[in-house]
Structure formats: structure tokens, C-alpha cells
Amino acid sequence: MASRTSAETATTESCCGSVLTAPLSPSDAEVLARGFAALADPVRLRLLSMIAATGEVCSCDLLQPLGKSQPTVSHHTKALAEAGLITGDKRGRWVYWRVIPERVDALRRALQSGE
Amino acid sequence: MASRTSAETATTESCCGSVLTAPLSPSDAEVLARGFAALADPVRLRLLSMIAATGEVCSCDLLQPLGKSQPTVSHHTKALAEAGLITGDKRGRWVYWRVIPERVDALRRALQSGE
Numbered sequence: 001m002a003s004r005t006s007a008e009t010a011t012t013e014s015c016c017g018s019v020l021t022a023p024l025s026p027s028d029a030e031v032l033a034r035g036f037a038a039l040a041d042p043v044r045l046r047l048l049s050m051i052a053a054t055g056e057v058c059s060c061d062l063l064q065p066l067g068k069s070q071p072t073v074s075h076h077t078k079a080l081a082e083a084g085l086i087t088g089d090k091r092g093r094w095v096y097w098r099v100i101p102e103r104v105d106a107l108r109r110a111l112q113s114g115e
Numbered sequence: 116m117a118s119r120t121s122a123e124t125a126t127t128e129s130c131c132g133s134v135l136t137a138p139l140s141p142s143d144a145e146v147l148a149r150g151f152a153a154l155a156d157p158v159r160l161r162l163l164s165m166i167a168a169t170g171e172v173c174s175c176d177l178l179q180p181l182g183k184s185q186p187t188v189s190h191h192t193k194a195l196a197e198a199g200l201i202t203g204d205k206r207g208r209w210v211y212w213r214v215i216p217e218r219v220d221a222l223r224r225a226l227q228s229g230e
Contacts, residue, residue: 020219023180024164029157037155042144045151049139065138101228104135108226111219 018112035107038083043068044076048099051086056098059088133227150222153198158183159191163214166201171213174203 016028024032039045046066051057062073077097080086084103088095131143139147154160161181166172177188192212195201199218203210 019160019164020167020214020216022164023168024161026157026161029160029164033155033157033160036151036160040148040152040155042141042148045134045144045148046139046141049134049137049144052135053138099135101135104226105228108223111223111226113216113220 015106016110019110020113032107032110035083035085035103038080038085039107041076041079043072044080047073047076048080048085048104051097052099052104056096059095059097060093062097130221131225134225135228147222147225150198150200150218153194153200154222156191156194158187159195162188162191163195163200163219166212167214167219171211174210174212175208177212 015031016024019032039048043066047062050062050065059070059073059077062077063070066073068076077086077088077095081088081097084100086097086099088097090096130146131139134147154163158181162177165177165180174185174188174192177192178185181188183191192201192203192210196203196212199215201212201214203212205211
């Protein structure tokens with residue numbers, strides 16, 4: 001499941017110029033908005049942060065620090081994976097997650113000023 | 116209204132370290148998630164982009180390029196202002212909007228890698 005999810009992701013990586021330097025096209029705005037929507041939730045931001053800080057994290061190690069149930073954590077990791085921000089590797093019962101830095105960086109670049 | 120809105124904004128500016136370098140605290144995650152939620156809509160991203168590219172824009176000049184009604188544009192500029200990303204100056208019938216670069220930059224910094 002996890003690897004298929006990452007293959008289905010949107011094209012944030014190849015998109016877009018900075019929002020701040022030239023008016024954004026409607027199609028670029030759609031792609032970026034989907035990326036930012038994945039970050040628009042405090043639990044997802046904390047998950048992304050925990051995964052990034054560790055490099056690779058077993059989903060089994062995400063439950064206790066967040067104090068959330070397994071279905072909740074699964075729901076949010078799925079949203080992050082669908083946005084292309086993390087990718088998962090299923091090993092036995094658990095998924096091991098890591099950040100896709102290029103995708104996060106595409107969103108960061110979209111907020112870069114022209115100066 | 117516009118100037119009061121900007122005074123009521125969240126504290127994105129003074130917040131936060133990068134999401135990618137250390138696990139995010141729950142309170143920082145709340146602040147950042149509110150900022151990213153404002154960017155999680157293609158019309159709001161296009162508005163932010165148009166305002167940033169021009170420097171200062173009359174709300175009267177935002178309707179035609181977006182092809183949206185005045186209530187829709189007002190709704191979205193209000194959301195951007197409440198997130199502290201733009202600030203408005205009411206002159207006569209119209210509000211003149213400009214970007215608050217420090218706020219956008221706080222969100223950009225949150226996506227900065229540690230490398």
C-alpha cells in the first residue's frame with residue numbers, strides 16, 4: 001500500500017515557481033494548495049517533524065509520542081503520503097516512513113521571496 | 116476592519132523552528148498549521164501571489180483576473196489577513212492589500228532542511 005501511495009502522488013516536485021515573484025497560474029495554484037493542505041493540520045505537522053528528525057520511523061513508534069490512536073496516525077500518514085511528502089515501506093506488520101525532501105523543498109521554494 | 120484584522124493575527128512571525136530538524140511542539144504545530152491552512156486553497160494562493168507581485172493591490176483589481184465575485188474575494192482576503200499573511204488599508208470604498216513578508220517567511224523557514 002505504502003509504495004503504491006507514493007507512486008500516485010501529485011506533481012508538487014516539478015512545480016512551481018515562487019508564489020511571491022509572479023502571479024501563479026490556476027494549475028500551479030491547485031498543485032501547491034494540495035501540498036499546503038497536507039501541512040494544514042497540527043498532528044500531520046508533528047508527524048512530518050518526527051519522521052524528518054529521525055530519518056526513518058516505524059509507524060509503531062509514532063503512536064505513543066503523539067498520544068493518538070493507530071487509525072488516527074494511519075489517516076494522517078496516508079494524507080502526507082498522498083501529498084508526496086513522505087513515503088512508506090511496509091515490513092511485516094508496520095510501515096516505515098521517511099520524508100521526501102524534494103517535495104517539502106518544492107513547497108518551501110514556493111514561499112521564497114524574490115529578493 | 117482591515118487594520119483590526121491584522122492586529123488580531125496569530126503569532127506565526129515569532130514562531131517556529133524548522134519542522135524538519137527537531138520534533139515540533141504541539142503549540143508550535145497549532146500555529147504553523149493555521150498558517151498553512153491559509154495557503155491550502157488555490158484561490159488564496161493566487162490572491163497572495165497577485166498581491167505580492169504588485170506590492171499593493173486594490174481589492175477592486177482582484178476580481179477580474181481571478182474571475183471571482185466580490186464576496187468570494189473578500190472571504191479569501193479575510194482568511195489571508197487573519198493568518199497574518201496580508202494586511203489591508205481601507206481607503207474609501209476599497210481595501211488596499213499588501214503582503215506581510217515576515218509572516219510568509221516564517222512559514223518558509225518552517226520547511227527549511229537542516230543541511
